[in-house]
Structures are given as structure tokens and as C-alpha cells.
Amino acid sequence: MATENKTAELTELEQFRKEHGLAIHEERQLTTLNLGPTHPATHGIFQNILQMDGEIIVDAVPTIGYIHRAFEKIAERRPFYQITPLTDRMNYCSAPINNMGYHMTVEKLLGITVPKRAQYIRVIMMELARISDHLICNSILGVDSGAFTGFLYVMQEREHIYDIYEEVCGARLTTNMGRIGGMERDLSPKALHMIDEFLKRFPKVWAEFEKMMTRNRIFMDRTTGVGAISAERALSYGFTGPNLRAAGVDYDVRVMNPYSSYEDFEFEIPVGSKGDTYDRFLVRNEEVWQSLKIIEQAYKNLPEGSYHADAPHYYLPPKQAVYTSMEALIYHFKIVMGETDAPVGEVYHSVEGGNGELGFYLISDGGRTPYRLHFRRPCFIYYQAYTEMIKGGQLADAILTLSSLNVIAGELDA
Amino acid sequence: MELTHENVLGKIISTFGEENIWDAFNPDGILTITTNRETIHDLIKYLRDDKELQISFLTTMCGIHFPGQGDKELCLMYQLHSLRHNYRIRIKVFMPASDPVMPTMTDLYATANWMEREAFDFYGFKFTGHPNLTRILNIEEMEYHPMLKQYPLEDQTREDKINTYFGR
Numbered sequence: 001m002a003t004e005n006k007t008a009e010l011t012e013l014e015q016f017r018k019e020h021g022l023a024i025h026e027e028r029q030l031t032t033l034n035l036g037p038t039h040p041a042t043h044g045i046f047q048n049i050l051q052m053d054g055e056i057i058v059d060a061v062p063t064i065g066y067i068h069r070a071f072e073k074i075a076e077r078r079p080f081y082q083i084t085p086l087t088d089r090m091n092y093c094s095a096p097i098n099n100m101g102y103h104m105t106v107e108k109l110l111g112i113t114v115p116k117r118a119q120y121i122r123v124i125m126m127e128l129a130r131i132s133d134h135l136i137c138n139s140i141l142g143v144d145s146g147a148f149t150g151f152l153y154v155m156q157e158r159e160h161i162y163d164i165y166e167e168v169c170g171a172r173l174t175t176n177m178g179r180i181g182g183m184e185r186d187l188s189p190k191a192l193h194m195i196d197e198f199l200k201r202f203p204k205v206w207a208e209f210e211k212m213m214t215r216n217r218i219f220m221d222r223t224t225g226v227g228a229i230s231a232e233r234a235l236s237y238g239f240t241g242p243n244l245r246a247a248g249v250d251y252d253v254r255v256m257n258p259y260s261s262y263e264d265f266e267f268e269i270p271v272g273s274k275g276d277t278y279d280r281f282l283v284r285n286e287e288v289w290q291s292l293k294i295i296e297q298a299y300k301n302l303p304e305g306s307y308h309a310d311a312p313h314y315y316l317p318p319k320q321a322v323y324t325s326m327e328a329l330i331y332h333f334k335i336v337m338g339e340t341d342a343p344v345g346e347v348y349h350s351v352e353g354g355n356g357e358l359g360f361y362l363i364s365d366g367g368r369t370p371y372r373l374h375f376r377r378p379c380f381i382y383y384q385a386y387t388e389m390i391k392g393g394q395l396a397d398a399i400l401t402l403s404s405l406n407v408i409a410g411e412l413d414a
Numbered sequence: 415m416e417l418t419h420e421n422v423l424g425k426i427i428s429t430f431g432e433e434n435i436w437d438a439f440n441p442d443g444i445l446t447i448t449t450n451r452e453t454i455h456d457l458i459k460y461l462r463d464d465k466e467l468q469i470s471f472l473t474t475m476c477g478i479h480f481p482g483q484g485d486k487e488l489c490l491m492y493q494l495h496s497l498r499h500n501y502r503i504r505i506k507v508f509m510p511a512s513d514p515v516m517p518t519m520t521d522l523y524a525t526a527n528w529m530e531r532e533a534f535d536f537y538g539f540k541f542t543g544h545p546n547l548t549r550i551l552n553i554e555e556m557e558y559h560p561m562l563k564q565y566p567l568e569d570q571t572r573e574d575k576i577n578t579y580f581g582r
Contacts, residue, residue: 021546064550064551065549065550065551065553068551070560108442235471235497238471238472238473238523346441346442346446347441347442348442348444348502361474363478374476376473380528380532381525384524384527384528385524413551
């Protein structure tokens with residue numbers, strides 16, 4: 001009986017190999033290894049069925065969609081302002097970038113111009129989000145190569161960033177920050193103080209983290225030349241963001257198509273040369289310094305003025321006005337019930353997300369909801385190169401490659 | 415050469431002919447053109463390989479469904495980007511829902527692989543020549559393509575949610 005079962009299993013395995021085009025090399029004794037979906041080393045729900053020759057990966061079949069939540073379908077039934085919380089849950093490591101990218105898309109459709117102050121506040125929040133995103137990615141890379149200390153140390157700083165979010169919008173992880181037309185409230189004196197404190201404290205922390213990792217012999221040995229991809233292949237695979245820049249292409253949406261006043265700030269775009277795990281680490285490290293520089297400039301030059309656009313049809317009035325003024329009550333009701341129709345149009349807007357070009361393609365047929373909203377999710381697009389990047393390498397390197405790509409399951413599956 | 419909507423459109427039309435390129439407009443600063451499925455593969459290859467244009471980055475691709483439009487019921491949108499000139503272009507192909515067949519772009523762009531699988535998964539586009547056209551985000555046992563407009567989001571048999579209360 002036991003033997004029979006074993007044969008049945010084997011054929012099933014062979015069947016799988018055949019279906020996925022995994023070659024069967026009888027003479028090499030390959031092992032099929034199931035990495036994931038919930039492997040502790042993959043930081044998210046990814047399944048990779050690996051064909052192994054000892055420690056060497058011969059082939060891999062990735063399966064995605066474990067946390068697919070049909071955001072594009074849900075968005076077709078929701079009024080515009082209710083879609084922001086969906087975008088939080090894509091790249092949850094840098095939720096404010098997603099929120100504001102979406103708001104800017106809708107503003108482009110509605111033709112709303114946001115005041116300078118709101119734009120600068122957005123820049124500050126987006127760059128804080130970028131720091132928290134890169135900080136997770138780089139410190140997790142340390143954990144995966146055996147260095148836990150750096151992770152715990154900088155995680156504390158992420159908490160401080162989350163405290164700032166909390167002060168600005170009331171939430172920490174899934175922020176739902178800002179509104180269509182600007183921010184929902186001005187930066188409070190406390191928030192300004194917290195940003196100031198952060199700017200003073202964080203450089204020391206990050207310098208220490210860098211000192212521990214960058215020229216660390218063990219870390220360099222583990223990451224140099226691991227999971228490399230050439231600029232040409234990276235472009236063909238649609239890479240954007242730090243992963244593309246690590247391969248040597250200086251494409252950054254913030255510079256090429258400036259949005260939200262990015263043209264006012266001075267910063268540099270770090271690029272790598274080899275596109276390997278170490279380069280991706282270095283590019284992210286440097287980007288954190290550049291983000292700090294941007295925050296500093298925006299904080300120092302924060303313009304006076306309103307923190308939201310004058311767009312009563314789309315921007316919720318202050319709650320106290322709702323109880324005392326007729327117009328505010330009507331606008332409030334219409335916005336909350338989703339009774340406001342958007343104009344007919346078709347827009348694409350992209351922002352530089354934590355992992356690359358985060359694009360929103362929005363078609364409106366003049367109704368209360370988008371007719372079609374498509375998210376260009378950088379993780380989804382570049383994760384398909386993963387197979388190519390780990391082939392021929394070792395299993396331990398595959399783990400490092402995955403963390404250095406910073407694939408976020410929420411953004412991958414949307 | 416500075417790329418403008420006029421000279422890009424002129425170059426495309428002079429190469430592919432007016433009968434294959436139509437409905438050029440500019441909804442949001444991005445040149446949007448419509449073509450047919452016989453031309454689309456050659457057009458994207460031309461945009462990629464032409465020395466002056468160098469529109470060689472496939473930004474995104476997605477399906478759109480317009481029920482009740484007959485021969486133009488399904489639409490596939492490609493958006494390309496020239497990183498050299500910072501110029502974006504959007505190309506649409508319309509087709510009837512009964513015949514959603516498109517040529518694959520996987521031979522031109524490696525990234526088209528999963529994008530096309532996504533379009534197949536959600537809209538049922540069949541890409542001829544795709545190496546592995548299977549569902550990507552939904553379960554393999556699913557029998558329909560869920561982003562088509564005839565599949566409602568919510569369970570229609572529920573009685574505890576009355577549409578008029580929610581402005582639907």
C-alpha cells in the first residue's frame with residue numbers, strides 16, 4: 001500500500017514538472033523544493049517551486065496571487081474618495097506615496113491645482129515614506145545575511161516616522177493620508193517639531209547603520225555579484241526605481257516628470273553599475289540621504305498658505321462648518337454619499353514609489369466612480385525577472401535577491 | 415530630435431498609413447492613438463527600434479471593457495515611454511468580445527509576459543504566441559474573466575443592502 005502511494009506521488013511530481021516545462025535530468029538527481037508560500041525568509045506570501053541540483057537552482061516557477069484582493073474591480077464601484085484606502089494596502093511599507101499618487105491622479109482629472117504649501121507637505125510625507133521603505137528593505141537584507149542588530153536599531157526610527165504619520169493623519173501603517181485637493185489638516189506645531197527632531201536624530205542613526213553594513217566583509221561577500229541583472233535586461237523587464245538605477249539607468253520619475261513641486265528641490269539620483277544585490281543596497285542607502293536632503297529643504301522653505309485647494313465639490317468642508325452652514329452641509333452630504341460626478345476623461349499619472357514608477361491609469365465616463373482604474377504596480381512588473389536572476393545561483397542567494405528587490409506582496413498582487 | 419505629438423504622429427502615419435492609425439488625440443498630455451491588431455506588433459517594434467524615436471520602454475498594458483459597443487467592446491491599452499526623450503505614447507486596439515485575439519509582445523519586451531497573463535486572467539484576451547498563457551492572480555479553476563463588466567462586484571442575491579441607500 002505504502003509503495004503504491006509513493007508511485008502516485010512521484011507521477012504527480014513528474015506531471016507538475018512536465019506541465020511547467022521543468023526538465024527532468026535523470027542523471028543529475030534534481031530535487032524539487034517548495035519555497036513558500038509562507039516561508040519565514042521570504043517576508044511575504046510568495047511561492048517559488050525550485051528545481052535544485054544540490055545547492056544550485058536550476059529552474060524556478062513562481063506563483064503569485066495569494067493576497068489578490070481585486071482592487072481594480074472594487075475601485076469600479078467606489079466613489080473617488082473611498083479608493084484611497086485601497087491604495088494604502090498596495091505597498092504598505094510606503095503608504096503615503098500611494099495615497100498621494102492617487103490623489104494627484106484624480107486632481108489631474110478634475111483639473112485642480114494644489115497650493116504650494118500642500119505640495120510641500122506632500123513632499124515631506126512622501127520622502128518620509130521613502131525613507132521608511134528603504135530602511136525596511138536594507139535592514140531586512142542585513143537580517144537575511146545574518147545581521148540582526150541593524151534591523152532592530154533602525155526599526156526604532158521607523159516607529160518615529162510612524163509617529164509623525166500619526167500626528168499628521170491619525171494612522172500609522174495604512175495611512176489614508178491627505179484628501180483629493182490637498183491635506184485634510186495642516187501640519188500641527190507638534191508635527192513640525194517631530195519632523196525637526198527626526199531630521200536631527202536620524203542622520204546619526206543611518207550613518208551608524210551604514211558604517212556597520214557597507215564595508216562589512218561578510219555582508220559584501222554575501223551580496224556582491226549576487227542576483228545581478230544588466231541594464232538592458234532590466235529595461236526589457238520594465239524595472240523602475242532603485243532596482244533599475246542599481247543597474248545603471250538614471251530614470252527617476254521625480255526628475256523626469258516632476259510632480260508636487262519636486263522641481264524646487266536639489267537632490268541627486270544615485271546610480272549603480274552592476275545591478276547586483278550590493279548595488280541595490282548602496283543605491284537605497286544613498287537615496288535615504290537624498291530624501292533627508294529633500295525633507296530638510298521642504299521643511300525650511302515651507303510656504304505659507306492654505307493646505308488644500310479650493311475645490312468644494314471634492315474636498316470635505318471642516319466638520320464644524322457642516323453643523324452651521326448650509327453650503328458646507330450640502331457639500332459634505334454629496335461627497336460622503338458619493339453624489340458628485342467627475343468629468344469625462346482619461347489620465348495617467350505616475351509617482352516615484354518606494355520601488356519604482358507607481359502609475360495610475362484612470363478612465364472616467366462622467367460618473368461617481370472611475371470607469372476603469374489600472375494600477376501600474378512596479379513590484380508586479382519586476383518580480384517576473386526573479387526567475388532569471390536566481391537561476392544558476394545558490395538557494396541562500398535567492399533569498400537575498402528577493403529581499404534586495406524589495407518585492408511587497410500587497411503591491412505584487414493588488 | 416525633439417519629440418512632439420505632431421512629428422511622432424507624422425512619422426507613425428507615414429510608416430503605417432492612415433488606414434491603420436486613427437483617432438489620435440491628447441487627453442492628458444499623452445498622445446493616444448488607435449490601431450488594429452494587424453499593425454500593433456509592427457508598430458511597437460518600430461517605436462522600439464527606430465533610431466530617432468527610441469520609445470523602448472513598455473510602461474504598462476491593460477484591458478478595458480465597454481459593453482454594448484459591438485466591434486469595439488474590448489480594448490487593450492499599451493503605454494510606452496521613451497526614456498531617452500522623456501516622451502510617452504498610448505496605443506489602443508479595439509476588438510469584439512467574441513474574438514479577443516491579440517499578437518503577443520513577449521518577443522519584444524520580457525515584461526509583456528506577466529502583463530499579458532494579467533490581461534488574459536481578467537479580460538480573457540488570447541495572446542497568440544505567448545509562452546505560458548495561464549491565469550496569474552486568480553485561481554486556475556475560475557471559469558470566467560472577472561473584470562468584464564457583466565460580473566458584478568457584490569453578491570446580487572443579498573437582500574440586506576439596498577442600492578438606493580447607497581446611491582447606486
